[in-house]
Amino acid sequence: MTKFTYTEKKDTRSGFGAGLTELGRTNPDVVALCADLVGSLKMQEFIKENPERFFQIGIAEANMMGIAAGMTIGGKIPFTGTFANFSTGRVYDQIRQSIAYSEKNVKICASHAGLTLGEDGATHQILEDIGMMKMLPNMVVINPCDYNQTKAATIAIADHHGPVYLRFGRPSVPIFTPADQKFEIGKAIKMIEGSDVTIFATGHLVWEAIEAEAALAEQGISAEVINIHTIKPLDTEAILASVAKTGCVVTAEEHQMNGGLGDSVAQTLAMNHPAPLEMVAVNDSFGESGKPAELMTKYGIDAANIVKAAQKVIGRK
Amino acid sequence: MSKPTTAELERIASQVRRDIVRMVHAVNSGHPGGSLGCTDFLVALYFHVMNRNDGFDMDGRGEDIFFLSNGHISPVWYSVLARAGYFEVSELATFRKINSRLQGHPATEEGLEGIRVASGSLGQGLSVACGAAQAKKLNGDDSLIFALMGDGELEEGQVWEAAMYASHCKVDNLIATVDYNGQQIDGPTDEVMSLGDLKAKFEAFGWTVIESNGNDMASVVASLEEAKALTGQGKPILNLMTTAMGYGVDFMVGTHKWHGVAPNDEQLADALGQLEETLGDY
Ligand SMILES: Cc1ncc(C[n+]2csc(CCOP(=O)(O)OP(=O)(O)O)c2C)c(N)n1
Ligand SMILES: [Mg+2]
Numbered sequence: 001m002t003k004f005t006y007t008e009k010k011d012t013r014s015g016f017g018a019g020l021t022e023l024g025r026t027n028p029d030v031v032a033l034c035a036d037l038v039g040s041l042k043m044q045e046f047i048k049e050n051p052e053r054f055f056q057i058g059i060a061e062a063n064m065m066g067i068a069a070g071m072t073i074g075g076k077i078p079f080t081g082t083f084a085n086f087s088t089g090r091v092y093d094q095i096r097q098s099i100a101y102s103e104k105n106v107k108i109c110a111s112h113a114g115l116t117l118g119e120d121g122a123t124h125q126i127l128e129d130i131g132m133m134k135m136l137p138n139m140v141v142i143n144p145c146d147y148n149q150t151k152a153a154t155i156a157i158a159d160h161h162g163p164v165y166l167r168f169g170r171p172s173v174p175i176f177t178p179a180d181q182k183f184e185i186g187k188a189i190k191m192i193e194g195s196d197v198t199i200f201a202t203g204h205l206v207w208e209a210i211e212a213e214a215a216l217a218e219q220g221i222s223a224e225v226i227n228i229h230t231i232k233p234l235d236t237e238a239i240l241a242s243v244a245k246t247g248c249v250v251t252a253e254e255h256q257m258n259g260g261l262g263d264s265v266a267q268t269l270a271m272n273h274p275a276p277l278e279m280v281a282v283n284d285s286f287g288e289s290g291k292p293a294e295l296m297t298k299y300g301i302d303a304a305n306i307v308k309a310a311q312k313v314i315g316r317k
Numbered sequence: 318m319s320k321p322t323t324a325e326l327e328r329i330a331s332q333v334r335r336d337i338v339r340m341v342h343a344v345n346s347g348h349p350g351g352s353l354g355c356t357d358f359l360v361a362l363y364f365h366v367m368n369r370n371d372g373f374d375m376d377g378r379g380e381d382i383f384f385l386s387n388g389h390i391s392p393v394w395y396s397v398l399a400r401a402g403y404f405e406v407s408e409l410a411t412f413r414k415i416n417s418r419l420q421g422h423p424a425t426e427e428g429l430e431g432i433r434v435a436s437g438s439l440g441q442g443l444s445v446a447c448g449a450a451q452a453k454k455l456n457g458d459d460s461l462i463f464a465l466m467g468d469g470e471l472e473e474g475q476v477w478e479a480a481m482y483a484s485h486c487k488v489d490n491l492i493a494t495v496d497y498n499g500q501q502i503d504g505p506t507d508e509v510m511s512l513g514d515l516k517a518k519f520e521a522f523g524w525t526v527i528e529s530n531g532n533d534m535a536s537v538v539a540s541l542e543e544a545k546a547l548t549g550q551g552k553p554i555l556n557l558m559t560t561a562m563g564y565g566v567d568f569m570v571g572t573h574k575w576h577g578v579a580p581n582d583e584q585l586a587d588a589l590g591q592l593e594e595t596l597g598d599y
Contacts, residue, residue, distance in 0.1 A: 031455070055451065055486070063444045063478035070384075070448020073433050074376050074456050078448075094475070098441050102425045102434045 004191065004210045006174035012204075013111040013168050015147035017042025019154025020079060020109075024050045027077065027158050033068055034081040035061050040170075041081035041111050061086045065094035069104045077158055078106050084113035084167055085126040092132055099163050100136040107157050108133075112170045113143075114254035115282070115299055116204055116292035125287035131259020133165040134232045140185060141232040143167040143253075143261075145206035147175045149229060152183035160185055167203065169254075171292045174207050177227075188235035190242075194224030197310045198242040198249050202228045202261045205252035205280070205301065212306035223310055231261050236268045243269065248276040248313045252306050254296075257281040276316035278309035320365050323535045328595040329400060330360045330534065334565045335598060336396035336409055338588045341579040344413040347421065350575035351467060352393035354498050354560035357537045358465065359397040366541040368460060373403055373430035381460045382449055384434065386442020387467035387496065388422040389577065395419050398431040399599070406599045440473025442466060443493060447483050450491040461548060464493045469501030472510050477522070483553040484523025492544045494556040496531070500573040519555045531560035566591055 023030040024046045032046050033055045047054040057064040061082055068078035080087065087110035088095070099106045110129065117125050134141045142157065142164060144150040150168045157164045181189075191206065192213050201209035206227045213223045224242055228235065243249055249269065251262035262279035269275050282299050296302040321329070333356050341347035363369070367381040374380075385394050392412065399406045404418075411417035418427035422437025434445050446464035453460060470476065483491060495515065503509050512518075516526045525547050529540030537558075544554045562576065563569030566588040569580075580588055 053455070057482060058478075058485075060475075060478035060482065062441075062475040063447075063482055066441050066444020066475065066479065067448035067451070067482070069434055070445035070450070071452045071455075073382065073445075073449045074378065074452030074458070076452050076455065093438050094441055094444075097435050097438045098445055104434070 004176045006176045008175050009172040010147040010175055011170060011172050012144060012147055012150040013040070013170060014042050015144070015150030016109055016111065016154050016166070016168055017045060019151040021045040021049065022155055023158050024053065029075055029077045030079060030158055031055065031071060031076045032079045032081065033057055033064050035059055035064050035086065037082050040083070041109070043081055061091045062094045065091045066098050068106045069098040069102060072104045072106060079109050080106065081109050081111070083124060084110035084129050085124055088129040088132050089126060096136060100138045103138055104163060105161055107164045107166060109154070109166045111168055113167045114169060114204070115287045115295040115301070116169050116171045116254060118171065118292050118295065119289050121289040122286040127256045127282050127287065128259060129167060130231055130255050130261065131263070134264065138163055139232065140164040140230070142185065142230050143203040144229045145203055145227055146173060146177050148177045148179045148181065149183065152181060153229065156183040156185060169204055173204055176207060176210070186230045186233040186235055188238035189227040189229065190224070190238070191227050192223070192225040194222040195246060196222045197314050198224045198226060198246045199252060199306060199310065200226050200228050200239065200249060200261065200265055201252040202231060204254050208303040209252050209306055211303035212310065215303065215307050216310055221310065221314065228261055231264055234264050234268060236272070239265060239268050240273055243273055243275050248317050250278050250280060250306060250309045250313055252280040252301065254301055255281055257283050276313045278313040280305050280309050323538065326360055326364055326534050326538070329364055330356050331593045332596040333360055333393060333396045333400060335589060335592045335594055337392040338566065338580055338585060339598065340392045340396070340409055340412045342585045343410070345579045346413060347392055347579060348389040348577045349392065349579065350500070350562040350569060350573070350577070351387060351390040351496060351498065353566060353569060354531065354562045354564045355390055355465065355496050356393050356565065357534050358494065358531050358558060359393050361534060361537040361541060362463060363397050363401045365538055366545070367463065375433060377433065378456065378458055379460060382433065382462050384442045384446045384449070384462070384464045385423060386436055386464055387439065387470050388436030391421065391423050394423065400596065403431040404429065409599045439467065439470040440475040443476050443479035446491055446493065447479050447488050450488045451486065453490055459490070461545065462491045464491070466493065466495055467501070468495055468497050468499065468506055468512060469509070471495065471512060471515070480519065480522040480524065487551045488553050489549055489551050492548065492554045492556060494558050496560055497557055498560045498562040500562045500576060502573065502576050504573055515557055523552060524555045525552045526555045526557055529556055529558045531558035532564045
């Protein structure tokens, strides 16, 4: 069976930066926009190599979304960069009208998502972004798990025609997916095969799920771990196939319970194959300042909480 | 093809105004006031000023592009697009009805030729226009971007973000026009939210500003030609165009009351009596 280990940790936003740099070299239509957060979004390399294809917008995110929409007219593929909070809630109506409804080929690239942004606190820790974005018709929603996958996702979305929300984070996290793994939008990845419970995890919680699986194995529980890097379109086939085998589900994400991955999985199960479900997610609360790991524990979204949820859901079978 | 004369443009405008009042009357909804006020502008733009290619290409390469930011005046845009040949004039009869491509506010989803971005939520069009103008520059395409905004719309902060951006980035292939009718939904702009000295404001934001009369065909054309001559000089161009809301129908002129109200049967007959049918009603 696959054993996941890591030798290096890196932030997923650097994976975005590396993917963007590569796109700069390979796709002349790709342009990048940023609202005064070039360093945070790791866009420096792209800018250095393609100064004429970079647009500094200043602290004006609404304007950035409109400009990006306009640039698609003429065939450009704009990648916007700012924090996840300012990529979504701040500009929801601009995205809704000028990008999603207008079917514009804009890639909304959002860093510092979730609690693990850390010390800046709740003003910046958006936990509602997946929900807002997945509700928009035409929008694809992607939340990759590590540096390699974020880089691969960044490159892959340039070839998808239509609006995409790409969510990633600030802290250094283990790199455990292969550097050469192709990213297929909407195709879940089975990380670990198991038979007693399925853990569907997204983003930073995929690594936590892998740790939880090891702890569960020691207790004689066989958990299947599936990486749902694309929340929309959701790989319902992979979800239903796994649940048919394991009969119960834990979802894990760095997001509100309302509107997140858990919601989407619950909908799929309820309509196709009702099964016990526990959600590891933030429960109707804002975050706060602190270290990423402390916050994950306090808000109940670390490996230990996944273990507890798995034990509980198996008991409900 | 030779350009239409002022008299010919005025005849088109008369028909467009008939279309507008008939469209909003038919569904007892929509926005006649701003539409009538901006009729001369849109007719001049599409039939005289813009360099347009045949057919419709979303990317608009090698041709001038227009964005309507104040999407509520969709009736005038739909009529002008149809009269300019983007789609059948008969389709105007579907305005605001179920299964129509002519949504209450402009949309791309239905594939309506001539429309490149949705509008209706105010304040977004100037940003989109800036992006499209910069895409033209990246493509080495020296045609122009035109945009129209309402004056009340200028109360939205995003407009000023875009205004600041356009001058900072020297978006000098952009001509934005303000429908300066002094009216918005709740009353005159002076009462709702004074706009102050718009010329000075846009100049302070680094724009070249021209002032024009939007309800005199000859001066509409002349001002847009003047604006075109000012492009390519490192600054975006703002055309501060004074209009009268409801222009062309005497009982609708100059009041916010006709911003978004349709005429009844009697009022329609009265309005049509003031507007010559020049190209045949749809
Ligand atoms: C963001 C947003 N807020 C409010 C509205 C509702 N609304 C539609 S038109 C309008 C008034 C616009 O005034 P102006 O731009 O001067 O247009 P005019 O009334 O002159 O046609 C308002 C408030 C809207 N469409 N979008
Ligand atoms: Mg007005």
